[in-house]
Amino acid sequence: MLSSLWLLFSFLPMFITLISGANDQLIPRNHVCNQILGNFSEGSDYGNNRKTVLEQIYSDTEIDYGFYNVSLGDNPYQVNAIGICRGDVEPEDCRSCLKISAAFLLERCPQSYEAIQYYDLCTLRYSNKSIFGVKETDTSDYYNIATKTAVDDAFNQTLNDLLDGLKSTAAEGDSRKKFAEIMLQ
Structure with a gap:
């Protein structure tokens, strides 16, 4: 009986993690x-x-x-x-x-x-x-990384250029299209 309870409580965190991962x-x-x-x-x-x-x-x-x-x-x-x-x-x-x-x-x-x-x-x-x-421009805090990583300036510049292009494309859409994507090769 004790080993069954131990087994149940041992796997409980894993089941909770799997369930929460879906949402x-x-x-x-x-x-x-x-x-x-x-x-x-x-x-x-x-x-x-x-x-x-x-x-x-x-x-x-x-x-x-x-x-x-x-x-x-x-x-x-x-x-x-x-x-x-x-x-x-x-x-x-x-x-x-x-x-x-x-x-x-x-x-x-x-x-x-x-x-x-x-x-x-x-x-x-x-x-x-x-x-x-x-246009709501005050969104920088919502997508900020809490801990700064060692990412070089070239990556940040490329990322900013990509996001600026996506924002412009999404903003140009009519009332039915507020979404943009880019195909990477």
């Missing part, structure tokens, strides 16, 4: 609750609109290209939201990621007028200001 891409990478814009009161019109918009963004089964945008309400209660998924993510997985993001933001930023959540598969952002067609 690595749904681990929240970073989020920001923008406190500069202030907070709204619980049960307010803005709060109700935010909840509705976040539900609409992941419920839209008509969209199958990974880019969602929704607005609801009039100023000062208007909520604007954008959801975007990587170009290789299936629509069902995209909506699932956005649903998880919405729940995460509702929990972590319960009364923030603006917030953003980054996952590997998707990004979700909402705000009381206009965010459609407005």
Whole structure:
């Protein structure tokens, strides 16, 4: 009996690791609750609109290209939201990621007028200001490596050139294409 228990507890960490490895891409990478814009009161019109918009963004089964945008309400209660998924993510997985993001933001930023959540598969952002067609440039902290490695300047320059090209290509896409890829030879 004792050896059976030992065997069970010996392999338990391995099973937990295998199970958690399947969902690595749904681990929240970073989020920001923008406190500069202030907070709204619980049960307010803005709060109700935010909840509705976040539900609409992941419920839209008509969209199958990974880019969602929704607005609801009039100023000062208007909520604007954008959801975007990587170009290789299936629509069902995209909506699932956005649903998880919405729940995460509702929990972590319960009364923030603006917030953003980054996952590997998707990004979700909402705000009381206009965010459609407005480029978000303050993302450097979300993709930063915590410990600096000994990578030479040539690699960094090549990487920056590649990413700049991909950003430009993705930005040039219409409302249905916000994805870019490059074929390496």
